[in-house]
Amino acid sequence: MDSHADAKAQDLVDNITGALQQGNSPDPIVDLSDGAHDEYVDLVSLIQGLRDTLVPVEPSAEFAAHLKTQLLISEAGLVARLRKMPARLHVAAILALFAGFSLLLSRRLFGASTAQDISEEPVATAL
Amino acid sequence: MQKLFARRKKYKTLDDRALVELAAADKEAFGELYERYLTKMYNYVYYRTGNTHDAEDLTAKVFQRAMSHIGTYVDRGLPFQAWLYRIAHNLVANWHRDQGRRKIIALDDFVAHSLQSEAPDRWTEEQEEQKHLMEAVRRLPEDRQQLLLLKFIEQLSNAEIGEIMGRTEGAVKSLYHRTLLALREDLQRQDDIGAARRLSGKEG
Secondary structure (H helix, E strand, O other), rough: HHHHHHHHHHHHHHHHHHOOOOOOOHHHHHHHHHHHHHHHHHHHHHHHHHEEEEEEEOOOOOHHHHHHHHHHHOOHHHHHHHOOOOOOHHHHHHHHHHHHHHHHHHHHHHHHHHHHHHHHOOOOOOO | HHHHHHHHHHHHHHHHHHHHHHHHHHHHHHHHHHHHHHHHHHHHHHHHHOOHHHHHHHHHHHHHHHHHHHHHHOOOOOHHHHHHHHHHHHHHHHHHHHHHOOOOOOOHOOOHHHHHHHHOOOOOOOOOOOOHHHHHHHHHOOHHHHHHHHHOOOOOHHHHHHHHHHHOHHHHHHHHHHHHHHHHHHHHHHHHHHHHHHHHHHHH
């Protein structure tokens, strides 16, 4: 097949596919195929078969929702969100953290000495 | 919360290019891209792997990889989906390599629903034909399978397919023609083999 005939055949096949995908009859296009009518009739049935076999499928709603959650609320997502918080929230978070540590530290220090005081008190014995 | 909804609404009006720029720092922008391309990626991977389990697994990997690399995405004038398809294509190729074999798609999962309303015997016959056709499609080289999926499932034009596959519109048209001829030849060969087997079975 020379390049001109090749290009013509490619155009015909492409146009037949387009017609079938749009729900139109490919017959007027096949009629343009001169002597190779039978060959194109064969291809029409193959293209129809592909159109009917390769049909779109949908992912399950459960999978779609789960994956989206996984992607958007990942560890990296949380870090990015924290970074985007206003500066005053950062300061508040640091202060809260500092206050928490101070409280823990003071409890440990003063709490321990109080416990020690109590343990050192003489134990009253019943006579 | 209202701010978030307003932002999501705004993202729906943005084109892919604007969303990609935002997505590097904003997960909600990536979420909008995810909504736009989830079904396309899923379809591509589903038909290339042939089962729901691997399709879900690989689709998740496509978006995880896209999300982790979106910051380094370079706009070369190609549609964003071309980049996603490339990621999917590479993952599927790796999957096939790992499998070491090509599974046959369980056609029962995706036989055209329109056929189910027809007479049961006709439906079974159509199902069988579609199964043979799908098996033949899966024997094609990867680039030809990709072309058929983009043409029939995504219904993309030759120019759009060319952008995704890195070929000219003319090259896509030519590849499509050659693919159909190869497919027809393969189906005829399979028919001949089947006929020969049936004949030898009768004789035996």
